[in-house]
Amino acid sequence: MTFASAERARLSDLLLENGPDAPTLCEGWTTRDMATHLWVRENRPDAAAGMMVGPLKAHLGKVSDQAKSRDYRELVQSWAKGPGTLNPMRLADKHVNAAEHFIHLEDVRRGEVARGGELPAPRAFSERDTDALYRSLRRTAPMLLRSSTVPVVLQAPGRAPVTVAREAVAVHTPVTVSGEVGELLLWAHGRDAVHVTVAGDLAAVKRARL
Structure with a gap:
């Protein structure tokens, strides 16, 4: 399956x-x-x-x-x-x-x-399932975050960071979003009820929904 x-x-x-x-x-x-x-x-x-x-x-x-x-x-x-x-x-x-x-x-x-309910904890996934989510994150993040005016770095434990940066904004200080792969995928797709930490100017980040 x-x-x-x-x-x-x-x-x-x-x-x-x-x-x-x-x-x-x-x-x-x-x-x-x-x-x-x-x-x-x-x-x-x-x-x-x-x-x-x-x-x-x-x-x-x-x-x-x-x-x-x-x-x-x-x-x-x-x-x-x-x-x-x-x-x-x-x-x-x-x-x-x-x-x-x-x-x-x-x-x-x-x-x-x-x-107003409590945010549930993230679910645990196998390495194979996390790989599937990570592939989706790498594929969709550039489309979802392309309108941001600063580079955006998505950092999950044990994974290479996913960086979205158009040439025109590459010189700006990046915004780094850290969390589990699934949480980063949800955040990139515009969800706010997620377990992530953000370092940088979040107002400069523009997320789109696919």
């Missing part, structure tokens, strides 16, 4: 355990919204394109509303089965969904923080 598929199983269990109306770290989203997003993204690429392409947002909204009206348990279980045999995502699952499933699992797991 790949890390992406293991996280899929854990996330589907958590979605069912929490029910359709639980909070998430995604502003305005309940667990029903999360389940809808996951299903549409994987099963309706014609609609999912609306997440990036403005003219398709209306189509995305229509398809999402249809999926959201389905029985919650059935919707979650349908997504939990994974991509079908003819779905291109089936081959790409371990590459594109490692970060996606981890981040959204933590969005649900830490959802009560949005209501």
Whole structure:
């Protein structure tokens, strides 16, 4: 089982355990919204394109509303089965969904923080699973942090630092963010309910969400 598929199983269990109306770290989203997003993204690429392409947002909204009206348990279980045999995502699952499933699992797991709840401790991962998260961090950090006006150094224990620095800002004092790999990945994706320490001018760091 790949890390992406293991996280899929854990996330589907958590979605069912929490029910359709639980909070998430995604502003305005309940667990029903999360389940809808996951299903549409994987099963309706014609609609999912609306997440990036403005003219398709209306189509995305229509398809999402249809999926959201389905029985919650059935919707979650349908997504939990994974991509079908003819779905291109089936081959790409371990590459594109490692970060996606981890981040959204933590969005649900830490959802009560949005209501003033306590921040859960980070989960422990095997070396192999940490490798999968680290590859995702190295791949996505340059896109997520490219608008920062200072270099950003992401430092995890026992790992080579991931540095994002455009040539025009390389001369500035860097901001160093330290924490476990998964926490750094969440932080780079715009989450604040994370266990990291920041040294430097955080106001100069611009994070984008993919």
